[in-house]
Amino acid sequence: MTTAPPPPAAPPAVATRWTAHVVLLTVLIDAIGFGIVLPVLPGIIMRLGHVTLSEAAWIGGWLALIYAAVQFVTGPIAGNLGDRFGRRTVVLASLGGFAIDYALTGFAPTLGWLFLGRGLAGLFGASFGPAGAALADISRPEERARYYGMMGAAFGIGFVMGPAIGGLLGELGPRAPFHAAAGLAAINFVLALFLFPETLPKDRRRAFEWKRANPLGAILSLGRIPSLLPLASVSLFWFFAHMVYPTTWAFYTMLRFGWSAGMVGASLALSGILMALCQMLIVGRVVKRFGERRTAMIGMGGAACAFILYSLSDESWMVWPILVLSAVQSFVMPSISGLMSRRVPADQQGELSGFNGSLGALASILAPLVFNPALAYFTSPAAPVHFPAAAFVIAAGSALVAMLILMATPRVSQA
Template identity: 40%
Template sequence: MKLPVVFILISVMLDAMGIGLIVPVMPDLLQEVQGASLASAALWGGVLSTTFAAMQFLFGPLLGALSDRFGRRPVLLLSLVVMAADYLVMAVAGSIWLLFGARIVGGITAATQSTANAYMADISSPGQKAANFGLIGAAFGMGFVFGPLIGGVLAEYGTRAPFYAAAGLAAANAVFGYFVLKETVNDRIRRPFEWRRANPFGVFKYLARLPGLGPLLVVYFFYQVAFTVYPAIWSYYTLERFAWSPGMRGLSLALFGIAMAVVQGGLIRPILRRLGERGAVIYGHVADVVVFGLIGVVSSGTLLLILTPLAALPAVITPALQSIMSKSVDDNQQGELQGALTSVSALAMIISPMVMTYVFYSFTGPTAPIYMPGAPFFLSAILIGFGLMVFLRARPRS
């Protein structure tokens, strides 16, 4: 594997690890900074998470558009340097408002997945794009696995230790990228920067005009909302239904992350050879409807644990869909497209947790019409089914 690709995969993995590294220690850190109760800390934790996702939504297209104009290399390297500094600020922060400001900056620097995807699109032939986007998905999955595990271990050395580790990892990768990352944006594909196409609303409006791309963005959005049921609900669902311990919940999520990495990093290639990109998207949607339905009704914790890695099999949807959309735009619009997809994902991360947790409360709380803790997974199955219908009617340009 070429060193620039290694750098891109490490950058994406750090985006996922950086979040997971600090998750185990955030409740203790917020109580330490505020001197308040766990309930108050949880409230502020939600505010910080929403702020982080909102910044990704707003700045994903901006960074993508900047990379189309000035190149992928400066955007990626500068973001890593600022990310390292941001984690150092969080490591010494003594007030909730300083943490809040740091999460704003952190959300902006973490919006570079659009630029990483654009770089991968630049160096990939049309036939390689889906598989290479799968590598990015696998890297994100591995970061999702290792982040909480490493963060939990480092938390034993104090509430600030994970932040110093995250800063060190970001800085080290910036140095690595400085020496190995080559620029892929040349005069042939360089595009002037325009503010109207560097914000999420303007870029959605423009891209939606391209033949068949608007429906694909809708499909991508509904998939992201449905998929976010896992981080939003999994811990509450398994505790309510099977009384799983934190260790068991963490183990099951790690198992899910490993399975996702295997699917997007390896299995996607034979699936694409057999089904093609369009067939892979259809297969993934059908499989997701089945998996979400089974999770919603499963009555045994052992069966749910068996289902957990199987739930990653539909993960071919994202790279296959990204590849189809990447082929639907010009070479000088790759950063713009990937920025839009980053904003779509961030918007889903803003909306889905609120919706899914409300549905869970509505069907498990004291006023629930019927007791149904699996209701959020049924909702996800419905969303996936709707997305499949939209996809079947879409006819993107090539």
């Protein structure tokens, strides 16, 4: 009988803290680089494609689709490559590729180059997964939730800072944020090159297997649990509704209110701040008072109301109070994740995280196929009525469907 090797000794506390700080810094800078280009995407599409803003919204949907589809396919591959060659190798390749990609995109002479850049961004946008795996490598099981929370906070802070910086730089021209993103990615690469240690010892690595890199693997595996299917449907409809923001917000506000890149960046930053405050200060209290199911419904109902109010707004100032209301959408995913975790055995909780990630990736692929064409059509000369908020009406419907499915879902245990 073969005896399993003893688990590797835990790294020294100082080394663990240092590595964790480097990982979190990597995630922070990566998130800033991603968000920094969002406010200027409409402008650079219009310049390179020689198209109207309405036509740019349609093209922006295809760019978002390419990014999401490449990430959906390559994300699991990157994770498995990290298990085979180590986290450091994959993270460095990702950061170096990001720097080159943003530099090329910043100097893109044609729209085709922009499509190539978005595809490469999806390919190299794999540092988040290996970074999370590195935190798991250096932490004890009881510490991982805290580290993952810190990583999520770092990404959230970066995503707030990115659009704000991008909006300010966008006033200098639509290419400026791409150059800044390239510089940030290059700095991140250099920092990781010297400060990011390998966290996966060679004796804990495994051979790369294509069947384990299947992007549908988690969905097919956990999809066999009958009690999980209704909540999976809730998550998919909700993820889809929420994707109306990254796919259409910049185009919508520019078409409806004539906003500049700076205004778009400021609104995205404020939205991120409000949602972060809700998650830190309010979500826990609401769940304690109403339970996970009702808290999720409150979030979905509030989001649906915000979507409808956006569609009715005809003055720019109206957007800002609606942003405050829309912050309740931050109630949804923590509550749904809690409900789903009750229906999955303890030894499949990690797989559940991958399952939710796959659902989110599917929604990211579907959303640009629906929201951006709706926005483009209803702002084109062919539309029977000019209605830039068409995508938000669709999002409201999807959020309400998610809420109705949740209401009809049988309870399990205390769910």
